[in-house]
Amino acid sequence: MTPSDPSSLQPLLEQALQLARQQGADQADAVVTRSRDHSALVREGRPEEREHAENVGLGLRVFRNGRMACVSSTDLSRNALEQLAERACAMADAVPPSPFDGLAEHPLAQPDRQLIEQLDLVDPSAPPSMEQLIETACAMEEAALGCKGITNSSGASASAQYQEIALATTGGFSGAYARTRFGRGVSVVAGTGNAMERDYATHSTTHQADLRSAAELGTEAAERALARLNPTRPTTGTMPVIFDRRVSNSLLGHLASAINGATIARGASFLRDRRGQRLFRKGIRITDSPRLARGPGSRPFDGEGCAATELAVIDDGVLEHWLLDSRTARQLGLTSNGRAVRSSSAPPRPGTSNFIMQPGTLTPQALRADISEGLLVTELMGNAINLLTGDYSRGAAGFMIRNGQIAEPVSGVTLAGDLAAMFASLTAADDLTYDRAHAAPSVRIDSMTIAGT
Helix, strand or coil, X not given: XXXXXXXXXXXXXXXXXXXXXXXXXXXXXXXXXXXXXXXXXXXXXXXXXXXXXXXXXXXXXXXXXXXXXXXXXXXXXXXXHHHHHHHHHHHHHHCCCCCCCCCCCCCCCCCCXXXXXXXXXXXXXXXXXXXXXXXXXXXXXXXXXXXXXXXXXXXXXXXXXXEEEEEEECCCCEEEEEEEEEEEEEEEEEXXXXXXXXXXXXXXXXXXXXXXXXXXXXXXXHXXXXXXXXXXCCCCEXXXXXXXXXXXXXXXXXXXXXXXXXXXXXXXXXXXXXXXXXXXXXXXXXXXXXXXCCCCCCCCECCCCXXXXXXXXXXXXXXXXXXXXXXXXXHHCCCCCCCEEEECCEEEEECCCXXXXXXXXXXXXHHHCCCCEEEEEEEEEEEEEEXXXXXXXEEEEEEEEECCEEEEEEXXXXXEEXXXXXXXXXXXXXXXXXXXXXXXXXXXXXXXXXXXX
């Protein structure tokens, strides 16, 4: 997993573009991703999986006579690239015209090397060996199993990844960058017989030094599992609900899907007519922040080579922007805001980088202080979300809140509501952490329907 120079991929891209031109493409772009992954899984102190994977792929998108085609290959030999370019242009001739497709109008002329350095996306320290990954996973599991009441392990894992991304277009853009990612996770079981409960703890970061310790994660997983023993089911009704920060980012995922330019262009979102209107309470701010140092979704340019700049999607509670790439911007008569994401096997599409709900001013304790009876959600299951109507329904587990205090555990709960109403009554706590690409603090929804007994 020794880091290499991602710019070494650029001659390959230039070759692919040249071959596409020779086959008759009017314009083209190409992306290469190359990654090396190490991971280890242990269970009950014994290694169960050791994985080392190296992957490389090139995606070529061509535009020819108002038509577009996208192809990919893991064979990067010249002969394979020649065949790829020929196939792409032949496919473009066979598909219907696509008037909204094309290169981005305003790509970066050249990525800013200083910006790439400021993003700090590559850990320069020596990557962990497989033996060290196994040792870390064993230490997490040992810490969890050492807690009284923990009776079994679902396993512990540790991983390390190095990835390179390079993009070039016939419009003159050429850029490349690399990133590292490290992860740890452990899942354990508390109790015996029919009174068993499972829970987990995970953490991932761009730099190894930022990872939580194995002992800390193991202890957290154990404490969470033990706290869930002997759950009850609440009485069906309506009450305030607090989404723990471990699950609150799921609400950001629903928002991102609803304001995705592709969804809006299809008219398939309950927010399709809400741009410029208030969705949240005053003070709520949600940003897409690709320039966050060491951020899990940070990038110096988007999937089309456009500038990576912060976008205040929700500003003081008002929906200000859709998430747009060039295609969806053209469909909607707008300008791309640099939100294109892309893999080597698919064309660009709108997406997010670091999608963050900024913290509020209340502590989690203060957020629940005036709740006489409510629900603290720590785990969500299923996903019955209707983006066209905003209807929300998910299975949940967590704890009752009584007189502002966390009380008995509950499970087998169904939460139901309307996303527009949920957003409108949302209050954010101050406990935000930046360890996920979708990140939110604990949030409170003033009233939801709880289906229990």
